[in-house]
Amino acid sequence: xxxxxxxxxxxxxxxxxxxxxxxxxxxxxxxxxxxxxxxxxxxxxxxxxxxxxxxxxxxxxxxxxxxxxxxxxxxxxxxxxxxxxxxxxxxxxxxxxxxxxxxxxxx
Amino acid sequence: xxxxxxxxxxxxxxxxxxxxxxxxxxxxxxxxxxxxxxxxxxxxxxxxxxxxxxxxxxxxxxxxxxxxxxxxxxxxxxxxxxxxxxxxxxxxxxxxxxxxxxxxxxxxxxxxxxxxxxxx
Numbered sequence: 001x002x003x004x005x006x007x008x009x010x011x012x013x014x015x016x017x018x019x020x021x022x023x024x025x026x027x028x029x030x031x032x033x034x035x036x037x038x039x040x041x042x043x044x045x046x047x048x049x050x051x052x053x054x055x056x057x058x059x060x061x062x063x064x065x066x067x068x069x070x071x072x073x074x075x076x077x078x079x080x081x082x083x084x085x086x087x088x089x090x091x092x093x094x095x096x097x098x099x100x101x102x103x104x105x106x107x
Numbered sequence: 108x109x110x111x112x113x114x115x116x117x118x119x120x121x122x123x124x125x126x127x128x129x130x131x132x133x134x135x136x137x138x139x140x141x142x143x144x145x146x147x148x149x150x151x152x153x154x155x156x157x158x159x160x161x162x163x164x165x166x167x168x169x170x171x172x173x174x175x176x177x178x179x180x181x182x183x184x185x186x187x188x189x190x191x192x193x194x195x196x197x198x199x200x201x202x203x204x205x206x207x208x209x210x211x212x213x214x215x216x217x218x219x220x221x222x223x224x225x226x227x
Binding site: 033044045046097100 | 153202212
């Protein structure tokens with residue numbers, strides 16, 4: 001079973017700064033199957049990115065995804081107050097596994 | 108605008124069967140994969156399984172205890188988890204995705220989630 005490991009566990013930044021979140025797969029995976037979600041307290045996750053780099057409908061262009069093989073990155077170019085949340089990566093496949101999440105909080 | 112709404116008992120006794128329903132409004136079941144996912148503080152997000160045109164697939168870690176079905180006439184998706192233990196305590200979500208030969212398009216619509224506690 002492929003394991004997704006996200007880092008860092010917590011990222012403390014200020015509004016206006018750039019956030020870089022990592023998702024590492026335990027073996028090489030297809031770019032077409034990697035997605036990113038944002039979750040705020042008391043809410044369901046929200047789809048941000050599919051196929052590693054394609055933005056979901058209506059997503060601001062400050063969010064971008066990249067990567068291939070075993071290393072994938074979600075970048076938020078300039079943090080807005082509403083971006084502070086928990087972010088998960090997920091892989092389509094045998095058990096549709098999720099990473100354990102990165103908490104992005106306000107410094 | 109498709110909306111999903113989970114419902115069911117918030118408390119289930121150990122060894123009993125957890126039964127949840129997801130009501131789909133504003134859309135149909137056609138072409139989508141309909142999923143159940145759960146979230147615990149300790150284990151994070153865990154995919155439970157999906158149903159797609161009657162075909163089901165379940166997380167191997169739960170296989171044998173899970174049944175997902177659809178009642179299209181009622182626009183409802185259901186989940187049953189048998190022989191529950193405290194480890195099945197979680198927030199349970201229903202969600203949908205599409206895929207084709209090229210892409211997995213991600214879980215684009217989710218319900219708000221329903222909290223289930225397993226306790227005597």
